[in-house]
Every structure is written in C-alpha cells, then in structure tokens.
Amino acid sequence: MLKMTHLSKVYRTEVVETYALRDFNIDVKEGEFVAVTGPSGSGKTTFLTIAGLLETFSGGEYHLDGIEVSNLNDNARSKIRNEKIGFIFQAFNLIPDLNVFDNIEVPLRYRGMKAAERKQRIMDSLERVGLASRAKHYPAELSGGQQQRVAIARALAGSPRLLLADEPTGNLDTQMARGVLELLEDIHREGATIVMVTHDPELAARAQRNVHIIDGQVVDLSEDPRFHAAHAAVADEAHG
Amino acid sequence: MLAYYLELALRSLKRSPGLTALMVLAIGFGVAASMTTWSVFRAVSGDPIPWKSAQLFVPQIDNWGPNGRGSDGEPPNAMSYNEAITLMRDHRARLQSAMYQISPSIVPADASKHPINVSGHAVYSEFFPMLDVPFLFGSGWSAADDAQRAAVVVISSKLNQKLFGGSNSVGRTVNVEGKDYRVVGVLNDWNPQPRFFDVVNSGGFSTGVEDVFVPFQRAIAVGMPNDGNTNCNAVPAESGFVGLQHSACVWIAYMAELDDAAAVTAYKQYLDGYARDMQQSGRFGWAPNNRLRDLPSWLDNQHVVPSDTKVSLLVALGLLLACLVNTTGLLLAKFLRRSGEIGVRRALGAPRLAIYAQFLVEAGIVGLSGGLLGLLLTGVGVASVGWVLPKDIAALARVDFSLLVLTLLVAVIATMLAGLYPTFRASRVQPAWQLKSN
Numbered sequence: 011m012l013k014m015t016h017l018s019k020v021y022r023t024e025v026v027e028t029y030a031l032r033d034f035n036i037d038v039k040e041g042e043f044v045a046v047t048g049p050s051g052s053g054k055t056t057f058l059t060i061a062g063l064l065e066t067f068s069g070g071e072y073h074l075d076g077i078e079v080s081n082l083n084d085n086a087r088s089k090i091r092n093e094k095i096g097f098i099f100q101a102f103n104l105i106p107d108l109n110v111f112d113n114i115e116v117p118l119r120y121r122g123m124k125a126a127e128r129k130q131r132i133m134d135s136l137e138r139v140g141l142a143s144r145a146k147h148y149p150a151e152l153s154g155g156q157q158q159r160v161a162i163a164r165a166l167a168g169s170p171r172l173l174l175a176d177e178p179t180g181n182l183d184t185q186m187a188r189g190v191l192e193l194l195e196d197i198h199r200e201g202a203t204i205v206m207v208t209h210d211p212e213l214a215a216r217a218q219r220n221v222h223i224i225d226g227q228v229v230d231l232s233e234d235p236r237f238h239a240a241h242a243a244v245a246d247e248a249h250g
Numbered sequence: 251m252l253a254y255y256l257e258l259a260l261r262s263l264k265r266s267p268g269l270t271a272l273m274v275l276a277i278g279f280g281v282a283a284s285m286t287t288w289s290v291f292r293a294v295s296g297d298p299i300p301w302k303s304a305q306l307f308v309p310q311i312d313n314w315g316p317n318g319r320g321s322d323g324e325p326p327n328a329m330s331y332n333e334a335i336t337l338m339r340d341h342r343a344r345l346q347s348a349m350y351q352i353s354p355s356i357v358p359a360d361a362s363k364h365p366i367n368v369s370g371h372a373v374y375s376e377f378f379p380m381l382d383v384p385f386l387f388g389s390g391w392s393a394a395d396d397a398q399r400a401a402v403v404v405i406s407s408k409l410n411q412k413l414f415g416g417s418n419s420v421g422r423t424v425n426v427e428g429k430d431y432r433v434v435g436v437l438n439d440w441n442p443q444p445r446f447f448d449v450v451n452s453g454g455f456s457t458g459v460e461d462v463f464v465p466f467q468r469a470i471a472v473g474m475p476n477d478g479n480t481n482c483n484a485v486p487a488e489s490g491f492v493g494l495q496h497s498a499c500v501w502i503a504y505m506a507e508l509d510d511a512a513a514v515t516a517y518k519q520y521l522d523g524y525a526r527d528m529q530q531s532g533r534f535g536w537a538p539n540n541r542l543r544d545l546p547s548w549l550d551n552q553h554v555v556p557s558d559t560k561v562s563l564l565v566a567l568g569l570l571l572a573c574l575v576n577t578t579g580l581l582l583a584k585f586l587r588r589s590g591e592i593g594v595r596r597a598l599g600a601p602r603l604a605i606y607a608q609f610l611v612e613a614g615i616v617g618l619s620g621g622l623l624g625l626l627l628t629g630v631g632v633a634s635v636g637w638v639l640p641k642d643i644a645a646l647a648r649v650d651f652s653l654l655v656l657t658l659l660v661a662v663i664a665t666m667l668a669g670l671y672p673t674f675r676a677s678r679v680q681p682a683w684q685l686k687s688n
Contacts, residue, residue, distance in 0.1 A: 059682035062597065064596070064597055064681045064682040065680075065682040084601055084602050085601045085603070088596070088599050088600060088601035088602075088604075089599065089601075091597065091598070091599045092598065092599020092600075093599070097597050097598070103590070103593075103594045103597070104594075105591050105594060105595075107261060107262075107265060107591075116594070116595060116598050116600075117598040117599050119251070119254055120595075120598065120599040120600050120601075120604060121599065122251075164598070168599075
C-alpha cells in the first residue's frame with residue numbers, strides 16, 4: 011500500500027543542508043495498522059506529510075497503492091490525496107466557518123460528486139462516528155473529542171485506501187482519547203490501512219506494528235546502540 | 251464548482267464586513283472617478299462620422315508665407331476667400347464645400363412675434379451628401395441653386411418646430427435677414443460633436459444646434475457677414491465684408507471627400523501645383539507649404555480634445571490604480587489570514603487551480619459590488635461634471651448602456667487583476683507547513 015525506498019528529504023539553505031529523512035525505508039501492507047514513533051524532531055511528521063503527498067521529497071522512491079508518485083504534477087497529487095488518502099490531524103483542522111456537514115463535504119466537493127451522494131456519504135460517516143445529530147453544529151460548539159470525530163468522519167467520507175493520523179489523541183483528555191482510539195481500531199478492523207504518528211507508547215502498543223524513527227531513519231530498536239545508550243542513561247539516572 | 255466558490259466567497263465576505271466594505275468603497279470610488287472622466291473624454295474624442303472620416307480631408311494652403319506660420323511651420327488653419335473660391339471652381343475632389351459661419355435673424359410670418367437670432371453656415375450644395383447629413387423632410391439644394399445664388403434654405407428640425415409646428419415645411423418661405431428663402435429641406439436631429447466640419451469656428455464643441463444653411467454664394471452676394479473667427483496677417487486694404495473677401499485674411503473652413511489614396515495624392519499635387527502657380531505669378535513669395543489631413547488627423551492637429559479632459563482622465567486612472575493597489579493589499583491580508591483553511595483544503599484534495607478559482611471568484615464579487623457602487627457614483631459624477639469642466643464639454647457627458655456595461659466590466663476585471671497576486675500567494679500556501687504549525 012505504502013512503500014518508501016531510500017527516500018530522503020533535505021532542507022537546503024545557502025550555507026547548510028539539513029536531512030529530515032535519510033535513506034528512509036518503510037513498507038506498509040494493505041490492511042495494516044502501523045504506529046510510527048520517535049522523539050521530537052526525528053522526522054515523524056515529515057514522513058507523514060510526504061506519505062500524504064503534502065510535501066515533495068528529495069530522493070528515493072515512493073509507491074502509493076502501486077503508483078510511483080515522485081513525478082506527479084500538482085493536479086495528480088491532489089487527486090490521489092482526495093481519492094486515496096484520509097487525514098486525521100492532532101489539531102483537528104476543521105474549518106471554523108463551516109458547520110459539521112459542510113466540513114465533511116469539503117473533500118467530496120473536490121471530487122465532483124453529486125449532491126445526493128455527498129449527503130448520503132456525509133450522513134453515513136457521521137452515523138459511523140456517532141455524531142449524526144450534530145450535522146448543523148459549528149466546530150466551536152463541539153468538544154475536542156467530538157471535533158476529532160468530525161475530522162475522522164471527514165476522512166472516512168471519501169472511502170480512502172489509507173488513513174494517515176498525526177497524533178490523533180494529542181489534544182484530547184484520556185477519556186476522549188480512548189474513544190477516538192477505539193474508533194480507529196474499529197475502522198482498522200473493517201479493513202482500513204492506518205498509519206499513525208504518535209508519541210504515546212500506550213497508543214503505539216495498540217497498533218499491529220511499530221516503526222521507530224530516529225534522526226530521519228527507520229531503526230530497529232533492538233540493534234540501535236543509541237537505544238541502548240539511552241536506556242543505560244535512564245538506568246544510571248534511576249540508580250544514581 | 252462555480253456555485254460552491256460563490257457560496258464560499260459570500261460567506262467569507264460576510265465574515266469580515268468592515269474589510270469588505272473598505273474594498274468595495276475603494277473600487278467604487280476609483281471606478282466612478284475613471285468612468286465619469288471617461289464619459290467626458292469619450293464624448294469629446296469620439297469620431298463624429300466614423301464610417302466616412304477616413305475619406306474626408308481638410309486642405310490648408312499657405313497664403314501667408316514664412317512670417318505667418320506658427321513655430322511648427324504650419325500654414326493657416328482656415329482659407330482666404332480667394333483660395334476657397336478657386337478650390338471650389340476647380341472642383342478636383344468628388345465632393346467638396348467651402349463654408350463660413352453665419353448668424354442671421356429669422357423674421358416670423360406672424361408680425362407680432364420677435365425676430366429670432368439663429369446660427370448656421372453658408373455652404374455649397376455638396377456639403378449635405380458629403381457629410382451624410384440626415385433629412386427629415388426634403389433635401390439639400392442643387393448645384394444649379396449654387397450657381398444661381400438661389401434664395402433657398404435648409405433648416406433644423408428645431409427651427410422647423412418653432413416656425414412651422416414641426417410640419418413638412420418644404421416649399422414654404424422663411425424670411426432670413428429680411429429676404430424670403432424657400433425651404434428645400436428640414437434636417438433630422440443632427441448635431442455632431444465635435445462639430446467637425448468647422449472646428450476652427452466652433453472651437454470643436456457647441457451645445458447650440460445649427461439652425462440654417464444657405465448657399466455660400468448667395469450669402470456672399472447678399473453680404474451675410476462671417477460670424478466666425480477671422481485671422482489676418484495684415485490689415486485688409488478695404489474695410490467691411492467685401493474688403494474681407496479681397497484680403498488674405500483666413501475665415502473660411504473647407505472640406506473635401508477623397509475616395510482613395512490615388513485621389514488623395516492627386517489632390518495634394520493639385521494643391522501644390524496651385525501654390526507653385528501662385529509663386530510663379532509672384533503672389534506667393536515662397537515654396538508650396540500645403541497640408542492635406544484626413545478628418546481624424548485634422549481633429550488631432552487642432553487639439554479638439556481639450557487637454558484638461560486628458561489630464562482629468564489620467565488623474566482618475568491614477569486614482570483607480572491607487573485604489574486597486576490598496577485593494578491588492580487588503581485582499582492579500584484577507585486571503586493569507588486564511589492560510590490554515592487553504593492548507594486544509596489542499597490536504598483534502600483541492601488542487602492549486604481550485605484554490606486559485608475560489609479566491610478569484612471572491613475578488614470578482616468584490617469587483618462586482620464595487621462596480622455597482624461605482625455605477626451609482628458615476629451617475630452622480632456625470633451629473634456634477636459641469637462644476638469642473640466647461641458647460642459645452644460637460645453637457646456631452648452622459649450615462650448610457652455602454653457606459654453601464656463598461657463600468658461593471660472595468661470594476662470586475664480590474665479587481666480580479668488586483669486579486670491575481672493575492673490569489674497566487676494563496677494558491678502557493680504550503681499545506682504541510684500550515685498543518686504542522688496548527
């Protein structure tokens with residue numbers, strides 16, 4: 011479903027080159043629920059934005075649902091984003107001036123879908139997240155957990171092949187976070203492929219597979235000396 | 251998608267009414283100022299006879315010599331009686347007419363009524379077909395009437411209304427300067443602006459209507475004096491109207507119809523040949539220095555379009571530009587404030603083109619609203635233009651359908667142009683950065 015090979019992302023200025031991702035390799039199979047973890051600044055979000063075609067990359071290859079995306083133009087990338095990818099963001103990213111119905115409608119509008127089908131899909135996805143009665147509410151009238159559910163409904167309405175979630179419970183309290191996580195698990199059980207970036211080890215543990223990123227590279231934690239060094243430091247601190 | 255973009259645009263504009271009002275006011279005032287001055291400029295600079303102006307020519311003959319020329323070497327802009335009569339006699343153009351301005355008194359048949367002072371021109375019979383003058387009743391007079399100095403007259407529909415109640419007066423008699431003239435034609439509404447056939451005497455524009463036209467030689471024969479400009483390089487040897495005819499003073503306008511380039515060349519050669527003959531005869535002590543300009547060039551040469559209308563137009567266009575620059579800034583601020591929304595839309599599948607279209611539609615609606623306000627203000631501006639421009643010029647400005655359409659088009663197109671840069675910036679918003687920063 012999602013395969014990156016020797017992928018790199020470099021931010022260049024006149025004096026310095028900064029590698030956000032370096033020789034980055036990952037292969038997510040269809041139907042997998044993968045958690046991507048790593049410390050702040052490790053490249054998790056850069057990986058996610060490249061995976062979601064929101065950003066280009068500097069080298070390597072990226073196949074999404076069998077399509078090599080590196081040479082696609084803006085229209086083609088937008089079409090793939092619209093039809094194959096659903097985004098769930100930490101900050102929900104609902105448009106404040108649009109009500110719940112209109113927010114969920116946004117990706118469907120860009121797909122050129124007829125009004126009746128749009129309405130059907132919106133109501134189905136709202137039913138799915140348990141917010142059918144809130145269709146006319148504005149984001150500011152909803153709790154954080156409800157807003158995230160609307161964002162999930164917006165992602166689901168387009169029936170995407172891949173759900174990309176960036177810290178989906180990062181802005182929620184424990185109870186709301188649990189509800190959102192259970193919803194994601196339900197969606198995964200129904201066959202969706204989910205890639206979720208998170209800091210939260212508890213959340214990561216609920217995924218089928220964990221991928222750890224350090225300094226822009228995917229690492230096998232058991233073989234990484236930095237991992238052992240970090241553990242040793244934590245142990246020393248505990249004993250000392 | 252257009253309906254969706256319209257809905258989004260209206261929603262966005264309603265969300266910030268103050269900013270929207272500011273942009274609409276800026277566009278409205280800028281467009282109104284431009285369209286008001288344009289309505290004046292259009293009136294004074296338009297081609298008064300577009301279907302024929304390229305075939306109408308004004309000859310100039312240098313009968314004054316180097317001492318009488320302007321600094322640009324131009325010969326006099328009117329003709330002396332001698333040159334005008336010679337050109338008419340030689341009759342080298344297909345149609346031509348010498349003409350001078352008259353202002354005779356019309357004595358009504360009803361003795362109890364006061365004489366009416368009217369203005370008009372003494373012309374040749376070819377004046378009417380040459381300038382496609384429209385007739386309500388009858389027609390112009392004949393070449394035979396010219397030769398016989400017949401007492402015939404063509405009157406305006408306005409004078410016909412006054413004297414004959416608007417009925418067909420052809421064959422009836424009008425008393426001009428105490429003599430009876432037979433009406434041969436009544437003009438339909440005809441008051442071309444600029445008054446191209448005699449810009450020297452009219453100054454280009456006149457709110458008054460030409461009420462009478464009489465045969466040139468008849469007017470000369472009865473001593474109907476020139477009521478237009480007279481320019482002399484020397485004091486005439488004889489006094490009075492007859493002395494003017496014998497002098498080198500210039501006071502007669504002249505126009506000829508030349509159908510093609512060959513006719514123009516031949517006519518120019520004829521003029522130069524005439525001047526050379528005059529040189530050889532000793533009357534002209536200088537080489538030929540003639541001009542032959544078509545009507546548009548002639549109007550340009552005579553600066554018929556007042557320079558203050560040009561300046562006003564330029565100032566107004568400058569104001570519009572300033573308003574548009576202001577609008578560009580306001581749109582830029584408004585659009586970039588919505589970078590977060592743009593990022594979300596891009597992430598959800600909106601291509602750059604869709605963002606471009608959405609924001610351009612929003613700019614278009616601002617332009618349309620500014621245009622509607624501009625229409626109202628243009629109406630006020632056109633009604634008030636007499637305060638700053640001469641009455642004859644101001645009276646020509648009017649709001650018509652084409653001005654309405656133009657006002658809206660200018661407002662919408664100019665605002666969309668002003669919106670191009672903000673829209674471009676909006677479409678270049680990097681969704682990844684926006685979403686990360688949220």
